[in-house]
Amino acid sequence: MFDKFYDALTAAKHAVCFTGAGVSTLSGIKDFRSPDGVYSKPWQGYRVEDILSLSFFERDPSIFYSWARDFCYCLDRFEPNIVHKTLAELQKRGILKSLITQNIDLLHTRAGSPDVIEVHGSPARHHCLKCRKVTTYDEIAPIVMRGEVPKCECGGIIKPDISFYEEQLVPDDLNRAFDEAQRADLFIVLGSSLTVQPAASLPIAALQRGARICIVNAQPTMLDQFCEWKFNDLKDVFEKLSLKLNEKA
Ligand code: ZN
Numbered sequence: 433m434f435d436k437f438y439d440a441l442t443a444a445k446h447a448v449c450f451t452g453a454g455v456s457t458l459s460g461i462k463d464f465r466s467p468d469g470v471y472s473k474p475w476q477g478y479r480v481e482d483i484l485s486l487s488f489f490e491r492d493p494s495i496f497y498s499w500a501r502d503f504c505y506c507l508d509r510f511e512p513n514i515v516h517k518t519l520a521e522l523q524k525r526g527i528l529k530s531l532i533t534q535n536i537d538l539l540h541t542r543a544g545s546p547d548v549i550e551v552h553g554s555p556a557r558h559h560c561l562k563c564r565k566v567t568t569y570d571e572i573a574p575i576v577m578r579g580e581v582p583k584c585e586c587g588g589i590i591k592p593d594i595s596f597y598e599e600q601l602v603p604d605d606l607n608r609a610f611d612e613a614q615r616a617d618l619f620i621v622l623g624s625s626l627t628v629q630p631a632a633s634l635p636i637a638a639l640q641r642g643a644r645i646c647i648v649n650a651q652p653t654m655l656d657q658f659c660e661w662k663f664n665d666l667k668d669v670f671e672k673l674s675l676k677l678n679e680k681a
Pocket of ligand 1 (some may be wrong): 560561562563564565582585586587588
């Protein structure tokens, strides 16, 4: 079954890949939405849904920033894994035309992916809610890790460009993601159970345009019955993929 998938991948004219939290759990990053994930239990008496909602953040950003020390601002503790690295290689060789992720851990970029469509935004950029001045992750992370709350020189609140509750997803990236899904002749879902939007809609958009679908996820997904290939073990699939690519190199 793997060989057939590999042949389809290398023959595809417009292969598109979507990655979810499962890709990053291989790097040791906890799945935000898993039963033992960070969303399931309150943090210092606050619900994580509240910490990550815009109105709550605007009232007092210090709670988000002290929570996020352990989740969003210590990303240098984690390394890209074989999935991130192999996807970057597939992009560089032109086999994979487009990479879409809902992860906000920057690991695709660190693995060398030349272009990543980030539908839940990215902490690589921050901006001031008052004067819109842009700052980078590298400028903000040390401040947060010191236990301080970053503040703009104008006095405004600085917010990471990740999508919070009560906030629209980044429209440019979302539009690009749907364009790519609709152009795809092969759409690959990695490490996502397709339970949150827009994750679920992207492969459906591809399927409606006649794309072949491959899903690699440990748990069942609602699209399993429509996909041509379903694998459970991400690491196993990517070890094989990486071997095949190195043979060809
Ligand atoms: Zn400002």
